Amino acid sequence: MTFGPLRSLQLRLIVRLAVLFVVGSTAIVWVLIWRGHDAIDSLGDRELSLRAEDLAGHVSRDPEGRVRLSLQKAYSATPAVDIFAIRDREGQIVAAVPRAFGPMVKHWPTPTDDPSYFHLAGVDGNAEDYYGLGITLESAAGPLSIWVARAAGVNAFVYSLLQEFAVDIAWVIPLFMLLVLAVAAFAIRGAVKPIREVSDIAAAIGPATTSVRLPSEHLPSEIVPLVAAVNRALERLEQGFAVQRQFTANAAHELRTPLAIVTGALEAMEPTAELAKLKADVGRMNRLVEQLLSVARLDAVALDVSQAIDLNEVARDVVANLAPWALVQRRALAFSAGAAAIPAAGNAYAIADALRNLVENAIAHAPPCSEVTVATTAEGSISVADRGAGVAEAERDRIFERFWRGKGAATPGAGLGLAIVAEIMKAHGGCVRVDTAPGGGAVFTLVFPPEPRSIR
Numbered sequence: 001m002t003f004g005p006l007r008s009l010q011l012r013l014i015v016r017l018a019v020l021f022v023v024g025s026t027a028i029v030w031v032l033i034w035r036g037h038d039a040i041d042s043l044g045d046r047e048l049s050l051r052a053e054d055l056a057g058h059v060s061r062d063p064e065g066r067v068r069l070s071l072q073k074a075y076s077a078t079p080a081v082d083i084f085a086i087r088d089r090e091g092q093i094v095a096a097v098p099r100a101f102g103p104m105v106k107h108w109p110t111p112t113d114d115p116s117y118f119h120l121a122g123v124d125g126n127a128e129d130y131y132g133l134g135i136t137l138e139s140a141a142g143p144l145s146i147w148v149a150r151a152a153g154v155n156a157f158v159y160s161l162l163q164e165f166a167v168d169i170a171w172v173i174p175l176f177m178l179l180v181l182a183v184a185a186f187a188i189r190g191a192v193k194p195i196r197e198v199s200d201i202a203a204a205i206g207p208a209t210t211s212v213r214l215p216s217e218h219l220p221s222e223i224v225p226l227v228a229a230v231n232r233a234l235e236r237l238e239q240g241f242a243v244q245r246q247f248t249a250n251a252a253h254e255l256r257t258p259l260a261i262v263t264g265a266l267e268a269m270e271p272t273a274e275l276a277k278l279k280a281d282v283g284r285m286n287r288l289v290e291q292l293l294s295v296a297r298l299d300a301v302a303l304d305v306s307q308a309i310d311l312n313e314v315a316r317d318v319v320a321n322l323a324p325w326a327l328v329q330r331r332a333l334a335f336s337a338g339a340a341a342i343p344a345a346g347n348a349y350a351i352a353d354a355l356r357n358l359v360e361n362a363i364a365h366a367p368p369c370s371e372v373t374v375a376t377t378a379e380g381s382i383s384v385a386d387r388g389a390g391v392a393e394a395e396r397d398r399i400f401e402r403f404w405r406g407k408g409a410a411t412p413g414a415g416l417g418l419a420i421v422a423e424i425m426k427a428h429g430g431c432v433r434v435d436t437a438p439g440g441g442a443v444f445t446l447v448f449p450p451e452p453r454s455i456r
Contacts, residue, residue, distance in 0.1 A: 010188050017184050018177065025173045044150065048133050049115060052146045055086060056137035059094060059144055067141040069095040083123055083130060087145040094144070098123060105147050111136050120149060128152065194218045198227060210238040304347055305428050311342040311351075311376050311448070318355045319374050322363075330368045333359070338377040344448045346428045351446070354424040354432075355382060357417040358444045362386040366441070380450060385443040391434050400432065421446075 058070045067088050085105040086094040096102030101123050111134035120130040132149025198214050205212050213234060214227045269275055319335040326333040355374070362372045365388035373385045391399060400422040418432075421444075425432045430448040437443040 010185070010192055013188050014181060014185050018181055021177050021180060025177065029173070044131075045115070045117075045133065048148045048150065049135070051082075051084070052133070052135050052137060052148050055084060055146055055148070056139040056144055059086060060140040067092075067094045081151045082148070083132070083150075084146065084148040086147075088141065089143050094141075101147075105134075105145075108134070108145075108147070110145050111147075113137075118147070118149070191220070195220070195223060198223075202230065205234065210234060305350075306345060307347060309344055309346055309348045309351070311344050311380065311382055312337045312339070314348050314351050315355060315374050315376055315382050318352050318359060322356065322359050326359075326363050326372065329363050331363045331366050332371040333363070334371055334373045336373060336375040338375065338379075342376050342378060342380060344380055346448065347424075350424045350427070351382075354421040354446060355384070357421050358384040358446075361417055362388070362442075362444070365389065380448040381445050383443050383445040385437045385441060387437070387439065387441040390436055390440065390442045396434050399434065 055069065060068060060070065062068050069086060083097055083101050085096040085101045087105065087110075088094055091106065093102040093106055096105075104120075104123070113136055115133040115135045117131070117133050120132070122128065123130060129152040130149040131152055132147060134145065134147040136143055136145050138144075194217075198219065201212065201214055213231045216224050216227045219227060266275065266278060316335055316337075319333055323333045359372065359374065362384050363386075366372050366386040367388065370387040373383075375383050375385070377383075400418050421432050425446055425448075428448060430446065433445050433447065435443050435445070
């Protein structure tokens with residue numbers, strides 16, 4: 001299980017590339033250094049073999065039958081660096097540089113045709129280490145046993161160059177790795193950009209936008225099946241939402257007529273206590289049907305929010321229509337205008353519906369004999385304040401969900417009123433928020449986007 005920043009696919013790929021690059025670079029440098037050492041050793045062995053062959057080619061017998069080396073002076077120029085010894089088939093030393101090397105090899109086993117390697121820790125008082133080979137070669141004087149060696153310090157310069165190369169590589173690799181990782185990060189970011197774009201589209205899909213489908217162009221082939229599966233799921237969701245909306249609208253329409261008949265019949269009856277309760281129940285049913293129809297309209301048809309309206313006029317009309325009903329409920333309803341005219345772009349009917357829902361909720365939650373205040377501001381907002389119990393902080397995000405009602409809700413309802421308000425404000429490009437009123441209770445505010453046009 002992956003935690004923290006490594007949940008990012010982009011970061012995972014970069015980290016894995018970095019690890020792969022470090023391991024690969026380390027292995028390559030190690031192989032290069034190893035091959036460099038091996039090449040130096042191989043070249044040294046090859047040089048010693050060629051020198052042994054050269055020595056054998058210049059050994060001959062003089063007229064007296066003695067074995068002689070004609071190039072001894074040339075090979076005696078650097079006795080502290082290069083040493084050699086030649087022994088004939090009788091075991092006699094033909095030539096040796098330095099001379100002390102001859103007695104050393106006189107009793108050594110006769111080498112074969114294949115080189116055998118040896119190491120000497122100093123010769124003739126020289127503390128230098130020597131590495132060499134012994135081999136048996138044919139010559140004009142017959143088979144010869146030849147030993148050649150070179151001081152270990154001769155290759156020190158080459159080895160220092162190799163070490164300097166390794167140090168340089170050790171500094172270059174991190175810089176090169178950073179460059180490669182930067183290019184890789186840029187390339188990976190470009191590769192996952194279509195995935196981020198599809199994710200943004202998917203995040204914006206909601207109940208009102210189920211017709212949107214995720215594009216599969218320019219996506220990695222591994223992601224295309226997932227996108228196709230999500231699109232099929234969206235199609236099923238869209239069909240389910242369409243069936244649900246149609247059922248809601250049909251049910252609401254079918255209920256309006258019988259409820260209107262029942263309401264008319266109740267109005268013609270003699271007033272009684274039981275009749276008052278029955279009228280209240282039928283009134284709530286009528287309100288629920290109206291809310292269901294409002295929800296169906298909001299889901300099915302896009303609101304025309306381009307009309308020029310005055311928020312003062314809309315709020316004043318709602319207050320005037322609901323004031324008598326508020327008095328019957330033993331609450332006062334007041335209106336306060338923030339300016340002579342507050343222009344806005346929107347749908348007057350929908351805004352009035354949203355405000356009516358807020359006022360009805362406020363009156364239902366306000367204590368008897370208290371006042372509910374509707375106020376507008378010049379900045380383009382309408383607020384409804386009551387003196388009720390208010391809304392708990394933990395519930396302020398959920399009260400605008402459809403059919404959600406808090407535990408122990410004291411007032412009847414289906415939990416649709418505030419959801420309708422939120423949908424209407426969303427269609428207007430604004431929002432609805434709830435706060436605590438200065439004197440206690442709740443204040444709901446409809447906030448509209450700035451509108452530069454004026455009312456004519």
